[in-house]
Amino acid sequence: MQLIDTNVHLGPWPFTPAPDRTGPELAAHLRERGIARALVSHLGTVFQPEPMVTNRRLFATVRRTPNLYPVPTLNPALANWREQLAECLAAGPIRAVKLYPNYHNYSLAARRLDAFMAAIADAKLRLIVNVRLEDERHRYFGLKIKGVPVKQLDAFLARNPAHHVLFTGIGKGEIEQLAAKHANFSAEIAFVEITNVLEVLLGTFPARRLMLGTATPLLNTRAGADKLRCAHIPAKAKALIGADNARRFFNL
Numbered sequence: 001m002q003l004i005d006t007n008v009h010l011g012p013w014p015f016t017p018a019p020d021r022t023g024p025e026l027a028a029h030l031r032e033r034g035i036a037r038a039l040v041s042h043l044g045t046v047f048q049p050e051p052m053v054t055n056r057r058l059f060a061t062v063r064r065t066p067n068l069y070p071v072p073t074l075n076p077a078l079a080n081w082r083e084q085l086a087e088c089l090a091a092g093p094i095r096a097v098k099l100y101p102n103y104h105n106y107s108l109a110a111r112r113l114d115a116f117m118a119a120i121a122d123a124k125l126r127l128i129v130n131v132r133l134e135d136e137r138h139r140y141f142g143l144k145i146k147g148v149p150v151k152q153l154d155a156f157l158a159r160n161p162a163h164h165v166l167f168t169g170i171g172k173g174e175i176e177q178l179a180a181k182h183a184n185f186s187a188e189i190a191f192v193e194i195t196n197v198l199e200v201l202l203g204t205f206p207a208r209r210l211m212l213g214t215a216t217p218l219l220n221t222r223a224g225a226d227k228l229r230c231a232h233i234p235a236k237a238k239a240l241i242g243a244d245n246a247r248r249f250f251n252l
Contacts, residue, residue, distance in 0.1 A: 003036060006250075008213075023065035045073035049075060049077075055072040074098070075106075077110075166186045169188075169215065172194055187211070189228075208245060212246070
């Protein structure tokens, strides 16, 4: 099965010795683990309130690596988010943009996001909202940032019923809480860390709304891919989670 990974980053991470790969090095690393294509953002945007400097680096890095699809970060808390979006579209083609609300210090409940959501809809872009980058129990002691609260995710989905959002870095309990009320989101599985993860999760959440994600390089790529590869679930569900849902969602 040729997998598509929806949660991959380039760039270094200041709190762990994660490898800082080039585009070709990242593509080779993923390919050796059965991942043919990936949606890629840059970790440098996480700690920069103005993300465009590192978005430009992302575009330059993946430009000659056709199986890596750039997903730039935007910051709608800044007054120039429209200029950020315009520059990313001009650098394109892009299929999605990503938000890190907890790292960029804004709430998904903020009214300012209404105009942002309308703009990305006009641009025909998908939205990825990252819930967490690290397990809160294992993060660097000086970093107090927690995952985006599920109440914020709940309110955001309720306020944007016409938008179908992909949540990355989301946990099993959070998925199940949101699934009880909302059908306008999908989830990737990097931070769903339980035994027989997919066998259990598919009992409460449909395969058509799950996507493979490994959180490379902050989590182990092979372990993430093996969640799907070793799962005892129907072949159709494996195909949906492994590639078909991402292919349809991002128009790959």
